[in-house]
Amino acid sequence: MPVILVLDDSATMVMSLSHILKGAGYEVEVGMNGREGITRISEGVKPSVILTDLNMPELDGIGFIKEARKIGSTKFTPIIVLTTESGGRKRDEARAAGASGWLTKPAEPNQLLAVVKQLCPAK
């Protein structure tokens, strides 16, 4: 089963994303900030897609993307930013850091799953 790594500092958002993704046939690993995301990867989690928020404590989304791109196993893993930010400047910053795509909250489950399925079909 493909693994999706979900990073968000909101417990409700983590639960919500996990519910939607598990229902669509994905295995879900979670972290409450970018630092926890890097820890999961260091522990051996090999995500097929990473979904990350931008505004998180300790290590934010941009910082996480930069660090994840330095790690061999996630150098080319698709990273989708899911955030309340819709501004061009933030989007450019995320893209420059290595983000593959962008979804603005509130997104609908179908929008989210369409993007994830395009990058990694559930088995």
Add this chain to the structure above:
Amino acid sequence: MSVTKEANEHLVCAILAEQVAALRDRMDASAAFDLLWRTTALLSWLSGLLAENQRHGGQSNPVFERERAEAIVQVAAIRTELDELAFVQAQRQDFARQIADCIVTALERMAVAEMPRGTSFSSGDLAALYVSEDQRKLHDSVLRRLTRG
């Protein structure tokens, strides 16, 4: 500004920060979302049971067959709608919590009495706390309105 007035403003900011923090903490709706997700999981299970029953039932009661088929369609439809509702509401609630958090942080900083001489909490400092373009647009529109005349 007199020391007394300044101290009073810091006190008001500190109290407002606590009030908004309490409001933010009351925004937690995890129990409601959990119930919604459990409901959709139950509906999914029921839908599976009905479909399985349809495959293996072999009953030839046409009324029952029709109602079972209709129930499968309706259970799937309501499950999808509940999933969508829970997901979108969770995001909106999180957004509201983040906006409240931003106000708490601003008020807490304004409540600090001993800021270095010549410094204060500016509108630029406030803008740096924003988490969305909508907040920045609102900020700009207020600045334009207040500086027009």
